[in-house]
Amino acid sequence: MTEKYTVTFQPDNRQVIVEKGETVLNAANKAGIYVHNICGGDGICGKCRVIIKSGDVNTEPTHFLKREEIQKGYALACTSYVENDLVVEIPAESKLEDEQILVKEGKSISLDVITREFEPSDAGMSPTQRLFRHGPLSTKLHFILPKPSLSDTVSDLERIYREIRRELNVPIMQTGLAVIKKLSQTLRDADFEITATLGKRNGTVEIFMIEPGDTSKHNYGLAIDIGTTTIVVQLVDLISKKVLSSKASTNKQTKYGDDVISRMIYAGEKEGLEHLHDAAVDTINRLVGYAVLETKVNLSDITTVVCAGNTTMAHMALNVDPTYIRKEPYVATTNYFPVIRAAEAGIRINPRGLLSCIPGVSSYVGGDITAGVLASGLFLEDELAILLDVGTNGEVVLGNKEWLVSASCSAGPCFEGAGVKCGMRAAKGAVEKIEIEKNFDISWNTIGNSAPRGICGSGMIDMISEFVDAGIINKAGKFDASLKTDRLRQTDEGLEFVIANANQSGRGQDIVITQADITNILRSKAAIFAGIRTLIIKMGLSFDDVKKFYIAGGFGNSLNIPKAIGIGMLPDLPHERYSFIGNSSLAGAKLALLSYDALKEIEKIAEKMTYIELSADNAFMEEFMAAIFLPHTDSNLFPSLRKP
Amino acid sequence: MTEKYTVTFQPDNRQVIVEKGETVLNAANKAGIYVHNICGGDGICGKCRVIIKSGDVNTEPTHFLKREEIQKGYALACTSYVENDLVVEIPAESKLEDEQILVKEGKSISLDVITREFEPSDAGMSPTQRLFRHGPLSTKLHFILPKPSLSDTVSDLERIYREIRRELNVPIMQTGLAVIKKLSQTLRDADFEITATLGKRNGTVEIFMIEPGDTSKHNYGLAIDIGTTTIVVQLVDLISKKVLSSKASTNKQTKYGDDVISRMIYAGEKEGLEHLHDAAVDTINRLVGYAVLETKVNLSDITTVVCAGNTTMAHMALNVDPTYIRKEPYVATTNYFPVIRAAEAGIRINPRGLLSCIPGVSSYVGGDITAGVLASGLFLEDELAILLDVGTNGEVVLGNKEWLVSASCSAGPCFEGAGVKCGMRAAKGAVEKIEIEKNFDISWNTIGNSAPRGICGSGMIDMISEFVDAGIINKAGKFDASLKTDRLRQTDEGLEFVIANANQSGRGQDIVITQADITNILRSKAAIFAGIRTLIIKMGLSFDDVKKFYIAGGFGNSLNIPKAIGIGMLPDLPHERYSFIGNSSLAGAKLALLSYDALKEIEKIAEKMTYIELSADNAFMEEFMAAIFLPHTDSNLFPSLRKP
16 A cells, blocks of 8 residues: 655645645645746756655755755655655745736727617617627527427427527527437436527537537637737636636746747647647646636537637647748748547536637737737727737737737746846736835835736836936946945856845745846847837827827736836837837737637727738847847937936 | 469459458449449348359358258358359359339439539529529539738638638638648648638528638539438539449348338347447448449548438437337427538548438428429429329329428338348339239339349339239239239248249349239338328318329339329329329438429428328228229229229
């Protein structure tokens, strides 16, 4: 018999009995305690730090823990194996607390509009008030069918069709062979009381599930934003339209490279694409698992998934060869994916449930952006508007209800927390606001007001702006080495500035910004500004024509517009023209999940939008070089910043 | 090393080297020689008789060979294992000669109409001249695509769609994930010269195959008639519209029962349905194999299958539970099957090829009948017409272009050759005409003018008619035991009449008709007549209202209408109102294969047709009892037969 031991988790004092040799991470999962990790237990992210208070673990060597941390009992939960009874403390930085999912509602047409049913009187509304009818991709209908008799001998399937047609106007119905095969027995076992799940697929309505009894009150869907760096999953009640749970984590693909280019290179290696596919799907399944655990929703009641992701992510999620996206002339296999069974992509919901990927425009403007255009309402604007989505890439859409053009500028994943030593996404404990006094005292605000665990995008923008004002860095972004403060210190890797020390932080380590971090942030903000400006110029317009400017992405809600202008990331427009709309990719996916009309609208947006390739564009390169400066080499572009 | 031996087949003198222990049947297959068998080599049909002229075989015991036959060297090829070098003679009765497939062309709108393209001027044609446009379920299009460039960056898939739309007006196109996954590499490996195969499916057009190069000249389909007793496969060139090969054999399901009822009972047993499914699909695959062998067509160039079969056969072919078809109130799981991949049903053509089952009307009027209504042209008639399809069941359709009613009468498989000792289907060597002299000398015609191997349906009708005229049987169908002829003889199983002796026959045995055979034939003809008459009466009509009478089924082309009336199988109508249209199920399937319009028309026919259940109908039972007589107990129904 295998030896079994008790593991006690503090501070919750939850206990679980496990076999010798199980990982502490598994033990925690079994105890229902979430230990933060972004690699899924592969020992490569170093995030699942726990403290072994008593008992012994067998551990694998790791460079994520310092000698003194190990002496204090720190271990990585995923590579520590239970040897005997343990008491394990989960430090604050390793707990999953409610992550702030970046869906800000209310400013745009996006999420509030779906919360009421379509009324005929809505038809006359102004465009920005327009509603999409509630009508999810999959609908459950409960029936007590009339039983067959000698005077009513229609076939089992036609009996169901007949009943559906009494309720709905459905011209073409289809049913897959898998449902038909066992249909006659299912009906009779259920005494002809059944629930049929209908999906909209390939221009027809498909009955993709027949269940005994009445399950119609339980119909759930997933809106998923497959970001290059972060994947966010929302579990949505398709009937009440409520989001029941939102879960986010780093895309496990990051172990194969930080950006889409390096991942596409990896995809070309032997089994590379399969690994990338598995990594994305693993991340999704893990997040779905947490959402289901939290809400007690049955996986088999999740009937539909709508994914929004950039073109590369969509290819990889569906295991489609992305090779030629990165090779000139940058051609995707497709920008329009068929509706498939989620199971075909490996996503674990009801085995017959559907998966729809939101269509994109080009290799570098994907479904995340078309979803964002929908969620922002830009496609309904009378006047010129911009949508800027800052994720791992930065994408810009310019247009109005008449036309739409888009471009992509390689901004890098800084503002999502990657490529910056203490960067993190906008979640609990992330520094989102920073103020620096003359004496270099620092005050900060964190999301959830907890001890700081890292810095998110909006915090970085504040920080750069404050660094300049306090003279900590110069206009080229270099630290002033002569600065008289302990916060600026020399390390093996160059200068770094301490934002919060280990005592203050919720991380157990100092929170610092390195010279390399600043260089990365400057390149990101320059790419964004250059992309916007190049597009404006190419269209023969000027910044002043832009009457609305929607900002989407991983910044966090506290994005400070004046400071973002101040560092030269955003153009110098009147501040009231800006609005921050959060994760618009996710918001668009959720709209499409709840309303087939919205999905169809996204298809129209994708068809209508023109793509302008900047990667080989000299004008863009010049704009980029000119923008790696604070705020910009051409100060005329930022008249409001000139000192009076 | 395994021992190898040479097997020489006579009379062709073809040789093949095989391993010790292989069956003679396999050896024949390898030598490219077809040995007749209907069970597929399971030793249960006894049809694969061969003569071992020299050498030794190991054989399994069989009741199909008499002691003296074994002494002459007879063996069953499928259960005889090669022991050393052999010389094997294939006797005439075991050879596959061109089987006459029951598709008679010309009399109806059926097969000739499809042989030319639709012309706009055809629109004004009279209904019976109406054409279905040539437009097969699957179409191959060859393209040399413009290569992507920085000024033309549409995705690979959209590039193909764009090219297709230049040639065709296709509103909605779909492509499955399997094609998309490898699409980018396929295109580039092929230097952008490809052939796309488009299928009509679920109301949209699906690209279900992309092949490198130009394969557009090779596009084939299968029309399949899945009969309860006989399965017929036609390999059709979808471009030239020519039938390249027709193969028929007994449905291997017959080992589980002769009729649909006994098979449905078997389907309820453990793995019964799977066995039945496998048996049907095995039969089909075997026939396809022969057709492909003969024509050198590549299996992967067969892109579509259209099946017509009765409702039970369709369920079993697709592995759909048929249980409730046989239980009151006789409800099918469905009469309308989705288009699926042929591979899903186990039919081996191109792995992505499509399979469409022709829709039926009810549990006992299936796709074979709706296909027949199309092929006959009955649905276009101005005046009242009847379609009678005599297969294992007998089905009757009554109507015109306004309305259609149908019924099924359990006629049994006599006229297809089953249930009659020396019965056979209408193929080479089948006695199709018989004349009996006063002295009981018999002359016959066989299909192909070869030595008689058995009696087909039309021969049976002739025979019964001649038996009555010659006084061999009385009006109740009983042999006159006092008859002075050697042809009538007593056996352990009762009286039998010798039609041809072993010397004359191509069977190596006497061809006889037993008392039991005659009883079976009388029950069959009575069921047919009763079905027709019951339907006519229920509709408030009389025989005289019927202006056209189409006869379909396994009779053979020489069906003698006066004699069929003479024995009381067909109503006493003017002979010119009758026409024999052969295997109209197969003809309809072929039409649907070559013309999507025709398939859509069949769907309309199925929707329009009313079904009348006779199985529990007292009027039908009374009609049936009255008709088991020659010609009928009520001679007023047959005025033309009354002697003047």
